[in-house]
Amino acid sequence: xxxxxxxxxxxxxxxxxxxxxxxxxxxxxxxxxxxxxxxxxxxxxxxxxxxxxxxxxxxxxxxxxxxxxxxxxxxxxxxxx
Amino acid sequence: xxxxxxxxxxxxxxxxxxxxxxxxxxxxxxxxxxxxxxxxxxxxxxxxxxxxxxxxxxxxxxxxxxxxxxxxxxxxxxxxxxxxxxxxxxxxxxxxxxxxxxxxxxxxxxxxxxxxxxxxxxxxxxxxxxxxxxxxxxxxxxxxxxxxxxxxxxxxxxxxxxxxxxxxxxxxxxxxxxxxxxxxxxxxxxxxxxxxxxxxxxxxxxxxxxxxxxxxxxxxxxxxxxxxxxxxxxxxxxxxxxxxxxxxxxxxxxxxxxxxxxxxxxxxxxxxxxxxxxxxxxxxxxxxxxxxxxxxxxxxxxxxxxxxxxxxxxxxxxxxxxxxxxxxxxxxxxxxxxxxxxxxxxxxxxxxxxxxxxxxxxxxxxxxxxxxxxxxxxxxxxxxxxxxxxxxxxxxxxxxxxxxxxxxxxxxxxxxxxxxxxxxxxxxxxxxxxxxxxxxxxxxxxxxxxxxxxxxxxxxxxxxxxxxxxxxxxxxxxxxxxxxxxxxxxxxxxxxxxxxxxxxxxxxxxxxxxxxxxxxxxxxxxxxxxxxxxxxxxxxxxxxxxxxxxxxxxxxxxxxxxxxxxxxxxxxxxxxxx
Numbered sequence: 292x293x294x295x296x297x298x299x300x301x302x303x304x305x306x307x308x309x310x311x312x313x314x315x316x317x318x319x320x321x322x323x324x325x326x327x328x329x330x331x332x333x334x335x336x337x338x339x340x341x342x343x344x345x346x347x348x349x350x351x352x353x354x355x356x357x358x359x360x361x362x363x364x365x366x367x368x369x370x371x372x
Numbered sequence: 373x374x375x376x377x378x379x380x381x382x383x384x385x386x387x388x389x390x391x392x393x394x395x396x397x398x399x400x401x402x403x404x405x406x407x408x409x410x411x412x413x414x415x416x417x418x419x420x421x422x423x424x425x426x427x428x429x430x431x432x433x434x435x436x437x438x439x440x441x442x443x444x445x446x447x448x449x450x451x452x453x454x455x456x457x458x459x460x461x462x463x464x465x466x467x468x469x470x471x472x473x474x475x476x477x478x479x480x481x482x483x484x485x486x487x488x489x490x491x492x493x494x495x496x497x498x499x500x501x502x503x504x505x506x507x508x509x510x511x512x513x514x515x516x517x518x519x520x521x522x523x524x525x526x527x528x529x530x531x532x533x534x535x536x537x538x539x540x541x542x543x544x545x546x547x548x549x550x551x552x553x554x555x556x557x558x559x560x561x562x563x564x565x566x567x568x569x570x571x572x573x574x575x576x577x578x579x580x581x582x583x584x585x586x587x588x589x590x591x592x593x594x595x596x597x598x599x600x601x602x603x604x605x606x607x608x609x610x611x612x613x614x615x616x617x618x619x620x621x622x623x624x625x626x627x628x629x630x631x632x633x634x635x636x637x638x639x640x641x642x643x644x645x646x647x648x649x650x651x652x653x654x655x656x657x658x659x660x661x662x663x664x665x666x667x668x669x670x671x672x673x674x675x676x677x678x679x680x681x682x683x684x685x686x687x688x689x690x691x692x693x694x695x696x697x698x699x700x701x702x703x704x705x706x707x708x709x710x711x712x713x714x715x716x717x718x719x720x721x722x723x724x725x726x727x728x729x730x731x732x733x734x735x736x737x738x739x740x741x742x743x744x745x746x747x748x749x750x751x752x753x754x755x756x757x758x759x760x761x762x763x764x765x766x767x768x769x770x771x772x773x774x775x776x777x778x779x780x781x782x783x784x785x786x787x788x789x790x791x792x793x794x795x796x797x798x799x800x801x802x803x804x805x806x807x808x809x810x811x812x813x814x815x816x817x818x819x820x821x822x823x824x825x826x827x828x829x830x831x832x833x834x835x836x837x838x839x840x841x842x843x844x845x846x847x848x849x850x851x852x853x854x855x856x857x858x859x860x861x862x863x864x865x866x867x868x869x870x871x872x873x874x875x876x877x878x879x880x881x882x883x884x885x886x887x888x889x890x891x892x893x894x895x896x897x898x899x900x901x902x903x904x905x906x907x908x909x910x911x912x913x914x915x916x917x918x919x920x921x922x923x924x925x926x927x928x929x930x931x932x933x934x935x936x937x938x939x940x941x942x943x944x945x946x947x948x949x950x
Contacts, residue, residue: 299624300617300651341608343827348630348641348932349835350827364628370609370826370865371619371650371676371694372819 292359305335328353373476382482401433404856406448411904416912420452421569423483432858436471443669451561454812457908463668464547464556465528469577484571495578512554530575533723536564540768542728555690559725588886596879603873607866614676619694620650631798636734642702689717698793699730705744731790739778787812799834804844810905818847829868849898
């Protein structure tokens with residue numbers, strides 16, 4: 292299935308085997324049933340970073356199962372105001 | 373901080389200074405001092421621009437010490453914009469210098485009989501007040517440049533621009549940063565108009581010959597401060613995100629969450645918001661020779677600000693904050709950072725609140741004065757404000773006035789103060805704060821975004837009503853207390869997540885004053901402040917019916933979540949029922 296990936300605030304795809312390596316925006320093919328936790332592994336995002344993930348404008352937890360054409364936004368801890 | 377200076381601007385024969393002991397306000401600072409004093413001494417039904425109103429400048433409880441992050445200055449009065457009590461605070465150097473000079477507060481009272489414009493010089497020898505009509509109709513940047521020639525660079529300046537002189541309801545009070553730029557503003561509620569009404573154009577603070585305020589228990593204070601700084605550096609928000617990208621790092625996350633008010637609150641996402649993001653802004657600042665990391669006062673370890681240069685590498689403005697980038701950006705359908713930066717400079721220079729002005733321009737766009745997305749048009753409208761034309765005066769009096777003058781129905785205000793950069797339909801918790809805070813719509817009063825969106829200090833679903841009243845209540849109490857310490861509110865990200873950092877803050881307060889300070893004491897202080905503010909507002913005629921959002925938030929669902937504001941009135945009425 293295909294996902295629309297958006298990485299923010301300095302996050303980048305860290306997997307050199309992916310075409311989006313080093314990028315923060317990409318469309319990516321992943322296996323059916325991929326969870327957010329598995330996606331961050333696929334993207335090789337530093338596991339030490341506590342991620343905030345949004346799927347189609349909703350916050351979701353790491354075990355959330357993604358679906359075809361989902362838009363996934365990932366953020367490191369951020370704040371402001 | 374053992375003294376209070378009262379300056380009667382309306383005294384016969386000219387302004388008169390009276391010094392007094394700090395008395396019943398001993399141990400208080402910042403918002404606690406301004407609000408308790410205003411609630412006690414100002415008639416709640418007075419005209420905010422009249423002689424009965426008072427304008428209080430108060431450094432925080434820890435300002436002027438060696439403690440990190442202690443540079444917030446509170447300004448309090450009855451607000452000409454909202455009619456409520458008002459506390460508006462800013463960074464910059466003023467709080468540290470005023471505290472070192474020994475003042476718990478300087479209070480401007482009365483009203484001058486003439487049109488003369490005054491400047492107030494405060495140093496170790498006392499307070500001198502003089503007429504200086506050569507300062508008339510100077511905006512903040514040229515005003516500070518002129519004052520520097522007389523008073524030099526080793527001082528802090530508190531000033532108003534032309535908006536304050538004209539007593540416009542969006543007028544701010546500027547405090548200079550370490551480089552003496554008038555970039556840190558007590559923005560909200562028209563406090564600059566009150567300073568203008570008092571006939572005071574500038575306050576010059578010179579702490580030469582003064583020392584830092586000494587703690588009662590110096591070693592304990594030093595140790596607590598060290599742990600506090602370690603906590604701020606360790607937390608990813610205060611130690612990494614804010615220094616790297618500034619507050620505008622929020623643009624993408626609010627847009628992604630569908631809570632980014634766009635085209636005057638018509639939709640919750642802006643298609644080209646990425647062009648306005650903190651990431652894009654930081655990259656541009658660095659590329660042009662500015663910086664994305666800068667502190668607004670000495671002793672700041674978060675460094676959330678920056679320097680924004682123009683295309684030729686010349687200073688244009690300080691790093692526009694998230695709220696500013698939103699109000700002048702997405703809210704108005706503008707996706708150009710250079711335009712936002714120009715407007716930010718104009719706001720600081722004229723001396724107006726960036727939130728109020730951006731929201732007002734969006735309302736003016738809804739009225740058809742200019743089109744959404746019209747960059748040059750937005751700048752022209754700001755020029756009208758700067759010139760003080762009839763249109764400029766209308767706009768400079770904020771969104772509520774502009775909406776009434778032009779017959780606009782969608783006017784995003786509570787108690788006539790413009791909503792900040794988070795849609796309450798997509799983020800219910802912040803709507804509770806907007807509706808109920810004593811200040812009129814104000815995100816900082818109870819920043820539910822932290823827990824609704826950023827998942828700091830817990831996790832409350834932004835799209836549901838459950839837990840929002842308790843969240844807003846607790847945040848409003850905590851904020852009232854933090855606003856009293858002189859601490860920058862951004863410390864909240866670390867102290868909400870890290871108990872040891874909160875304990876370090878308690879230990880700083882305890883060691884400085886030689887007392888034992890507990891979390892319960894902080895809660896009690898926050899409640900005391902809020903109770904005084906609520907009491908003032910009640911006597912000023914505000915009822916629970918004023919603690920509501922404009923009706924369109926209840927009747928117009930917003931994309932992408934297609935939700936309205938769902939909090940029941942009875943729930944809102946429970947916020948202060950503790």
